Amino acid sequence: MRTIIIILSILNFYLTLNAQESASSAGSSSILLLRFDPSSRVAGFSGAFCGLADDENALYFNPAGLNNLQSSVLSLNHTEWFKDIRIDNIIFGYDISGKFDLGLGLIHMWMPGIEGKDNLGNPTDYFTVSTSVLNLGFSYSYNRSLNLGVAFKYFHDKLGLYSVSSMAFDAGIYLKTFISGLNIGIVVQNFGPEVLYDVKKQKIPLTSRIGLSYNLNAVNTMLMLDFVKSNDTDVNLNFGIEYIFQKQFSIRAGNIFAPNNLVTPSIGVGFYLNQQYNIYYSFVNYTDLGGTHRLGFAFNFSPPHKKIRSSLIYEDTQPIELIPPENVTVTVSEQELNISWSRLNGVQYNVFARYSSNNKWIKLNKTPLYLNHIEFKKPLAPGKYHFRVSSVYKGKESAYSKEVLLDVN
Numbered sequence: 001m002r003t004i005i006i007i008l009s010i011l012n013f014y015l016t017l018n019a020q021e022s023a024s025s026a027g028s029s030s031i032l033l034l035r036f037d038p039s040s041r042v043a044g045f046s047g048a049f050c051g052l053a054d055d056e057n058a059l060y061f062n063p064a065g066l067n068n069l070q071s072s073v074l075s076l077n078h079t080e081w082f083k084d085i086r087i088d089n090i091i092f093g094y095d096i097s098g099k100f101d102l103g104l105g106l107i108h109m110w111m112p113g114i115e116g117k118d119n120l121g122n123p124t125d126y127f128t129v130s131t132s133v134l135n136l137g138f139s140y141s142y143n144r145s146l147n148l149g150v151a152f153k154y155f156h157d158k159l160g161l162y163s164v165s166s167m168a169f170d171a172g173i174y175l176k177t178f179i180s181g182l183n184i185g186i187v188v189q190n191f192g193p194e195v196l197y198d199v200k201k202q203k204i205p206l207t208s209r210i211g212l213s214y215n216l217n218a219v220n221t222m223l224m225l226d227f228v229k230s231n232d233t234d235v236n237l238n239f240g241i242e243y244i245f246q247k248q249f250s251i252r253a254g255n256i257f258a259p260n261n262l263v264t265p266s267i268g269v270g271f272y273l274n275q276q277y278n279i280y281y282s283f284v285n286y287t288d289l290g291g292t293h294r295l296g297f298a299f300n301f302s303p304p305h306k307k308i309r310s311s312l313i314y315e316d317t318q319p320i321e322l323i324p325p326e327n328v329t330v331t332v333s334e335q336e337l338n339i340s341w342s343r344l345n346g347v348q349y350n351v352f353a354r355y356s357s358n359n360k361w362i363k364l365n366k367t368p369l370y371l372n373h374i375e376f377k378k379p380l381a382p383g384k385y386h387f388r389v390s391s392v393y394k395g396k397e398s399a400y401s402k403e404v405l406l407d408v409n
Helices: 002-019 040-044 063-068
Strands: 072-080 086-095 100-110 114-117 123-127 129-141 146-159 162-176 182-191 195-197 200-202 207-216 221-230 236-245 249-257 265-273 277-286 290-301 329-332 336-340 348-355 373-377 383-393 404-408
Touching: 040 249, 040 265, 040 277, 040 290, 063 100, 063 129, 063 146, 063 162, 063 182, 162 195, 329 404
Parallel strands: none
Antiparallel strands: 072 086, 072 290, 086 100, 100 129, 114 123, 129 146, 146 162, 162 182, 182 207, 195 200, 207 221, 221 236, 236 249, 249 265, 265 277, 277 290, 329 336, 336 373, 348 383, 383 404
């Protein structure tokens, strides 16, 4: 508890310090790609992701959320911006263990050459403009309710004859509250020195975020809310909503409420195939500049040679203690049944079911599962169904979890 209080106090200090910056300095920060949202999925709900942070894009919004990865993932995003500006992004998220997760990402912004002008307005040579940002983030699960995260970034900005390179870092926390489905994220981004263009120094966009997310499990809907403050902007309020239909389709919408512009809407859609391949599209409309389009693709996979280290599992020379998963739950929609449980460090899982009139348990998965959930079609026959889950490590299996009963009418 003392650790949590210290972390919150430090972050609150920086949030307060950043909030004291005057909005009169608007637009004074350089390297604006440092606060650009490259994700097509997240853009669909207006960047309200600090308190959700449930996929590889946590690297850019709250690195503490990287520990929410259920598998490793490789994703690509492309943005068609204003004035023929294009932005491309690649992210790799790696689920090292139940305690540690890693994220690695590269963003590159480029645009066609710009014709220069001399003092008399005569054409000169063309010059190029581009920016690249390389991010490396880590997340650590302090306990079941608290994740800590840090991300380091190296950036290079080129503006014609001038270029600059430097480094910065982010630090954040992710809290699962005692209210089921409610999570909180706090992050401070872009700690770093001023950068020097020719003879003039400029600040980079030091940004603070506080985010909330609330999962409405009964209707497969997520609500998100982020408060965002940079050293050269007033506080923005980002709101988003995401609805997932039968684990295959998603619809997103959001808006950014800024003091000088209350309407910056966004929409997005997604398609999921076998919980392994994801395709995203989003459209964001900026009142003064027009609309932008983003397209994304993600591939989820489990590492073939995953190294397992945890408080429950030891090296091969040590005894192995396996415990059954906890918090096994069963949720039912019109056509689908979902079984989920709390994730354990580094293990796989088997799921079993039986009908009340039959004492024989049937294993539902062909091979041990890496993910801590499984989906099936809803049973058609009425009656009582029992479910239980076990942990598996190198062919050894734990005792079974507590049984969960589902009554189908």
